[in-house]
Amino acid sequence: MQSIIFDVNYAPHFSGHETFPLRQMWLKKAFDAVSCEQKGAFSSEDAIVTFGVGKNMVGSIRHWALACGIIESKSGGHVATDIGKKLFADDGLDPYCEHYATSWLMHWKLAGRTIATPRATTWYWVFNHLSEQSFSAKQLKDGLIEYINEKSPKIKVSANSLARDVEVFLRSYIPKSRNATMEDITEPMLGELGLIQVGTGGLYEFRRGPKSTLPDKVFLYALAEFWKCVAPNQNTLSFESIAYDPGSPGRAFKLDEDSIAERLINLEAVTRGRYVWSDTAGQRHVLCVKGAISPIDALGSKA
Numbered sequence: 001m002q003s004i005i006f007d008v009n010y011a012p013h014f015s016g017h018e019t020f021p022l023r024q025m026w027l028k029k030a031f032d033a034v035s036c037e038q039k040g041a042f043s044s045e046d047a048i049v050t051f052g053v054g055k056n057m058v059g060s061i062r063h064w065a066l067a068c069g070i071i072e073s074k075s076g077g078h079v080a081t082d083i084g085k086k087l088f089a090d091d092g093l094d095p096y097c098e099h100y101a102t103s104w105l106m107h108w109k110l111a112g113r114t115i116a117t118p119r120a121t122t123w124y125w126v127f128n129h130l131s132e133q134s135f136s137a138k139q140l141k142d143g144l145i146e147y148i149n150e151k152s153p154k155i156k157v158s159a160n161s162l163a164r165d166v167e168v169f170l171r172s173y174i175p176k177s178r179n180a181t182m183e184d185i186t187e188p189m190l191g192e193l194g195l196i197q198v199g200t201g202g203l204y205e206f207r208r209g210p211k212s213t214l215p216d217k218v219f220l221y222a223l224a225e226f227w228k229c230v231a232p233n234q235n236t237l238s239f240e241s242i243a244y245d246p247g248s249p250g251r252a253f254k255l256d257e258d259s260i261a262e263r264l265i266n267l268e269a270v271t272r273g274r275y276v277w278s279d280t281a282g283q284r285h286v287l288c289v290k291g292a293i294s295p296i297d298a299l300g301s302k303a
Contacts (some may be wrong), residue, residue, distance in 0.1 A: 003246035004113060005124055006151060012121045014144075014157055014165040016063035018056040021172040021188040022106065030065035032090040034078040041078055059166055067119040068109040082296055093302050100192065100213040104253075107190050108222045113229050113247020115295070122165045123172075127248040127254070134203045140166045174198060195254055210259040216270050217299050219263050222249040223286075225295040239264065239284035 004010055029051055033041040041047065042062040051058050062078075065071045070084035080088075087094050087102060094102045110120045111127040118124050125147055126140060141162045148155050172188050172197040193213070199205040226248055227237050243250035243260050250260050264286055267275040274290040 003128065004118070005121060005147070005246075006131075012151070012155060012157070013119045014121055014161055016059070016067070016119065017165075017168050018060040018063070019164055019168055020057060020060040021168055022064045022068070022179045022190060024187060024189050026061045027065055027068060027070045027106065028088050028095065028097055030061050031070055031080055031084045034065075034071050035089075063119070065073070068106045069114065069116050070117075072298065079242075086296055086299060091302065092176060093299060097189070101215045101218050103189050103193055104211075104214050104218045105221065107193060107195070108218070108225075108249075108252055112222055112249065112252040113226050113245075115225055115229060117165070122162075122169045124247070126169065128248075128251050133208075134199050134205045136167050136203050137163075137170060160301070168198070170204060171216050174204075182239070206254050209256050210262075211253055211255065214253060214264060219249060219253070220270055220275075220293070220298040221295045222252065223267075224293050224298045227288075227292070228295065235288045236285045237288075239286075 005012065026090075030041075034045075041050075042058055047058045048055060051061060053061070062071075065078075065084075066073070069081055070088065070291055071078045072081050083105075086092055087105070089095065093099075096101075108114070109116075110118065110123040112124075122124070122140070122144060125144060129147070130140070130143060132139070141159065144162050144166070145159070148157055172190045173193070175187065175191040193211075194207055197205050197207055223237075225241065230241070230245065230248070231237055240259070242248055242264070243257060244249070244256075249255070255263075261284075264277045267277055267286060271293060274288065274293055276287045276289050278285055278287055
């Protein structure tokens with residue numbers, strides 16, 4: 001399957017975060033700001049006071065809220081999206097960002113094949129196009145340069161910009177160290193997921209396998225969104241596509257085959273029979289038998 005980042009209409013994006021990783025509560029702050037003030041939430045003179053951070057961090061909050069699909073640009077300003085309202089409204093599923101599910105969803109928005117065009121190219125490329133289990137920061141930067149050259153020689157991105165983007169990417173997933181600076185004192189939102197760990201010799205490593213903190217409803221959300229993007233008119237989707245295609249749940253969540261199969265087998269119970277797992281004569285796939293579930297409905301309602 002053709003990867004979205006090689007699509008002719010896809011514009012690579014390697015900036016906007018102002019070198020700050022996504023932090024806890026930033027998305028809630030962005031949601032609240034645009035919900036109260038449809039225009040100028042990030043550009044007005046009061047923005048620094050509203051968010052309680054410096055000007056660069058205000059820009060970073062805006063970037064991450066857009067990249068994660070919590071807000072969207074509209075009519076010269078910003079408005080909350082359906083997923084933003086679902087999560088962060090006062091009666092939403094997680095208005096105080098207390099649950100792993102929200103962090104997993106935001107990781108999916110950055111690294112998976114979502115309905116919105118991704119803004120975080122490095123995130124998508126690393127999780128879907130990097131084949132090595134262990135890697136260095138330099139390998140990531142060099143790989144991104146190769147991707148850019150392959151996509152189009154007309155794209156101009158400096159090596160320094162890519163190096164900064166790679167640094168922010170790594171800091172996003174690595175839990176803070178005991179020697180963290182004041183700038184990094186707030187835990188990165190995605191660091192709690194355990195997707196990447198520090199290896200030896202300056203290397204980093206993916207942590208593949210089952211993800212005990214990944215809720216079935218978030219996996220279903222990702223599957224529903226991925227399915228809607230890649231095969232909206234089909235009522236079956238193969239195991240191989242779900243596990244290995246660029247932007248798939250298997251790749252984005254770094255799940256092993258057994259873990260993916262277990263979750264797909266459980267779909268019938270999770271969806272009350274709307275999705276059914278089939279493994280006949282070596283052909284493994286999921287069938288949509290009672291109408292597709294929309295991604296937003298996959299999350300269910302607040303208990």
